[in-house]
Ligand code: BES
C-alpha cells in the first residue's frame with residue numbers, strides 16, 4: 001500500500017484520535033490541571049507505541065513530563081528529531097467560546113470550507129504535533145520510513161519550557177540528530193504555503209506598583225495621594241513615543257538591521273490591509289512608524305501590556321483608591337537582542353520613571369531568544385520540495401512574530417538547525433477563544449511530512 005492509500009483509508013480514525021487528545025485539558029500553566037497534563041503525556045506515549053516507535057518513555061522533569069520515542073532503522077542514515085508540545089494555553093475567557101474549549105466540534109468557516117476542528121490546542125500544538133505521529137505511523141505501516149526518527153513532545157511550552165534545557169543538556173546523546181523538525185507555526189494561506197524562517201525572542205515581566213499601605217476612601221484621600229493605577233497607566237503609556245517607538249534607553253541597540261532587499265522581498269508576500277482590518281474589526285492599523293504590518297510583526301521588537309489589574313473590579317461601584325496595581329508586560333525581540341539584557345534594561349528604566357510617591361517591583365518571568373533559520377540548507381530545501389509537492393505550489397520563506405524559545409536553545413545545546421514547517425493559519429485563533437485547525441491543514445500536514453523525510457534523506461546522501 002502506498003502512503004497516500006494508507007492516509008486515505010485511515011483519515012477518519014486520524015481525526016477521531018485527535019479529537020480524543022483535544023478533550024484532555026492539558027493546561028500547563030495551571031497546577032489544577034497537572035493530572036490532565038500527565039494524561040495527555042500518556043496518550044502521546046501510547047500512540048507513539050501503537051505507531052511503532054521504540055524506547056518510548058514519559059520522562060519526568062521538575063515540571064511536566066517530556067515524551068520521548070524513536071525508531072532507528074540504520075545508524076548510517078540521517079536522523080530527524082520531531083519536537084512538539086502537548087500542553088495548551090488556558091482557555092479563558094470561557095464565555096467567549098461558542099463551544100467548550102475541551103469539547104471539540106467541527107464547523108465550516110470562510111477560510112476553512114472543508115471544516116475546522118474547534119478546541120483549545122487544535123492548532124497550537126496538539127493538532128500539529130499529532131500530524132507527525134500519524135505521518136510516522138503511515139510511513140512505518142507502508143514500509144516507507146526512509147531514515148531514523150526521534151520524538152520529543154513536551155508539556156510546558158506554553159509556560160516557558162523551563163525544564164527542557166536541562167533535559168536537552170542531560171540527554172545530548174539520546175537526542176543526537178541531523179535536523180529538528182517542528183510544526184508549531186503557520187502558513188500564509190491554504191493557497192499560499194510558506195515556511196517560517198524566523199521567530200522572535202521574548203522577555204516577559206510582571207510589575208507591581210504600591211502606593212499607600214492600604215486601600216483608601218477615594219473621596220477622603222483622592223487627589224492627595226498617588227493612585228497606583230493612575231501611575232501605572234501613565235508609566236505604561238510612556239513606554240512608547242508618538243511614533244510608537246519603545247522609549248526604554250538602549251532598547252534598540254542590538255536590533256538586527258534587515259537589508260532593504262530582504263525587506264522588499266518580505267513585503268511581496270500576499271497581504272491585504274483591508275482583510276486584516278475586517279478580520280479584526282478595527283478601523284485602522286497601528287504600529288511603529290516607518291514599517292509595514294508584515295515588518296512590524298516579524299523583524300521589529302515590540303512591547304505590549306498583556307494584563308493589568310488592581311483596585312475594585314466587582315459588580316457595581318466601590319469608591320476606593322487602591323494600594324496596589326499590577327501588569328504583565330511582554331517584549332517580543334528580534335535577532336541579536338538578548339532576552340536577559342532587555343529584561344534588565346526594562347527593570348532599570350521602569351524603576352527610574354516611577355514617581356517618589358509609589359514603590360515599584362519588577363519580576364522577570366520566562367524569556368527566550370529569537371531565531372532565524374537559513375534557506376540554503378538541505379533541510380530547508382527538503383521542506384520546500386515537500387510542500388511544493390503536496391500543495392502544488394512552491395512555498396515562500398516568511399518570518400513569524402511568535403516565539404519558540406527552544407529553537408535557539410537546540411542550536412546552542414545540540415548544535416542542530418531547525419526546520420519550521422507549520423500548517424496553521426494566523427487566523428486560527430491560537431491563544432484566543434474559539435481556537436481551531438482546518439481539516440485541510442491537518443491532512444495536508446500528514447501528507448507533507450513523509451515527503452519531507454523522503455527528500456531530506458535523498459538530499460543528505
Ligand atoms: N506555537 C506558538 C508560537 C508561534 C505561533 C509561532 C504562531 C509562530 C506563529 C507557541 O506555542 C507559543 O505560543 N509560544 C509562546 C512563547 C512561550 C515562551 C510562552 C508565544 O509565542 O507567546
Ligand code: ZN
Pocket residue numbers: 085124125157184
Ligand atoms: Zn505552540
